[in-house]
Amino acid sequence: MSRLILLIIFVLTTCNFSNQQAVAECPFTQAEGIECGSIVVPANYKSATDNDQITLQYYYIHSTSEIKSNYPLVFLQGGPGGSATDMVELFRNSPYRNDFDIVLIDQRGTGLSEAFCPEIGSEYFKVLAEDLTSQQESDKVIELARACRTELENKDYNYLNYSTSNTVDDLERLREHLNIDKLNLIGGSYGTKVALKYIEKYPESTNKVVLQGIFPPEVNLYDNVISNYHQAIRNVFKLCEQDEKCKSRYPDLSEQYYSTIKRLRNEPLRLDYQGSEFVINAQDFILITHLMLYQRSTVQILPYTISQFNNNEYVDLENVLRSVESVFNIINLPVYWSVMSQEEFSGTEKSKLLSDLEKNEELYPGHAFFLSDPEVLEFWANGNSINNDEKPVESEVPVLLVNGGYDPITSVENMKLAEKGLTNSIGVAFNFEGHSIFTQCFYDLALQFLNSETSASLNTSCAKVKPTFDWR
DSSP states (O other), rough: OOOOOOOOOOOOOOOOTTTTOOBBBBBGGGGGGGEEEEEESSGGGGOTTBBBEEEEEEEEEEOSOOSSSSSSEEOOOOTTTTGGGGHHHHHHTTTGGTOOEEEEEETTSSSTTTTSSHHHHHHHHHHSSSSHHHHHHHHHHHHHHHHHHHHHTTTOOOOOSSSSHHHHHHHHHHHHHHTOOEEEEEEETTHHHHHHHHHOOGGGEEEEEESSSSSOOOOTTSSSSSHHHHHHHHHHHHHHOOHHHHHOTTHHHHHHHHHHHHHHSSSSSSEEEETEEEEEEEHHHHHHHHHSSSHHHHHHTHHHHHHHHHHHHOHHHHHHHHHHHHHHHHHHHHHHHHHHHTTTSSSHHHHHHHHHHHHTTTTOOOOOGGGGHHHHHHHHTTTOOOOOOOOOOBBBBBBEEEEETTTTSSSSSHHHHHHHHHHHEEEEETTTOOOSOOOOHHHHHHHHHSSSSOGOOOGGGGGGGGOOOOOO
16 A cells, blocks of 8 residues: 655756756655656646646656666656655656656646645544534534635635646646657546546647546546445455465355444444544545556455454454555545545535445445545535546557556546547556555556557556455
C-alpha cells in the first residue's frame, strides 16, 4: 500500500529551462539529475486574468541514458487530489528512466501546487477513528468541509476552478513551457480520465499514452462502487480457495470475512493507535480491505488480515492503520470534492449507493469513505448538481490500457468501455493484480509499447501468467 513520501524542501536550486517562470525550492542536487520547476497558469481559462493565477510545481527527472526519447513521459496522478511529486522515489528508480525524461507535476490544489486545507486529511482520519454511524460520519466530515470553506472564502477560492477541463489545459501549458512538440502520458485511476480528455482536446500534442486503472469520463463512480469492491474481494476468496497453501491456512476465508462485518456492526474493535483510541467498526473494516485490494503485495496479506480481525488477534493492525492514514494524507480532499462535485454529482448518488448496497446487503452499512460522499459533495457544491452526460472519448492516439482483475474501484469493464472509442489502442487485463500495477511485466509492456512503432507486435503473454502469491 502506498506510503506518504515526506518531502523536505531545503535546498534552493535553479532550473535551466529557458522559459522558467518561477524558481521553487528544490530538495535535489544537480548530480541527482532531478530539477524543479514551476509554471503560472490561469485559475480559470474561460476568464483568465493576471490577478487570478495558480502556480504549479513539477519535478523534471532526466533520463539516465544519452539515447532517449524526444518526448518526455508525464505522470498524471489519481485521486482526484493526489500528489504526483510524492511519487518521485518510485519514478527516479523506475525502468522508464532508461529511455525517457519523466515529469511529475502536481495538479492544481495538490501537493506543492498551492494545496489548501492540507491538514484536512489527518482530521478526516480522526473522524474514522471515532465510533460513528455512517450518518454521524457524514455529518462530521461536512463539519470539516465547512471549516475549510470558511478558511477559503477569505482567499477568493472558487471550487469551479478545480476541474478536469482546467487540468487538461494546464497540461498543455506545461508542454508549451517545456518547449516539447509532444508528450507521452502515463496515468493511473483519475489520471486516466485527465489523459483521455487531453488526447481528445490536444491529439496533436500527444505521442503515446499508457493508462492503468481506467476511469473513463462516461462512467459514474457511484453507479457500482460497492459491487465493484465486492466482486474484487470475492475474486480473492476464489483465488485462495484454488491455492493449496492459502486454502490450508484460511479454509473458511469468505465466512470469516462476512462474520467479521456482522460482528463489527454491534461490537466494534477498540485499539490503541499512536497513543489514542481507534475504533474500527464495520464500515472501517470494509474501507481497510478495500485499500488492501489496490496492490498484489497487500492482496497476498489480505487473508491474514481478515483472519486477525476474525480471531481477535491484532498484532499487525497498527501497520495497516498507518497505511490507511498515509492515503488520507496524500489526497487533498478539497480538490477531490471540487472535481467530484462538478463531474460526478447529479443529486442521485445517495440513492445509487443505497441501491448498490441493497444488491450487496451482506456488506451493510457499506464503505466508510464513499457513503459520506453524496452529502459532502452536495454541501461543497452549494446544492448545485450537474448532468454528467460525458461521451466516450474517441481518438486515434496510440493508447495502452491496463486493468487489474482485483481492482475494487475501476473494473475491467471500464477498460473495455474506453477501448471502444480508441481506434489505435490495446487493452490488457492483469487478472491477478489490483488497482495499482507496478510489476516487471507491466513495465516491460509499457516500454515495448512506448518504444515501438506499432502496438500490433506487442507481446502481452506475461500478463496472463499467474504470479506466485506469498500468502502470509
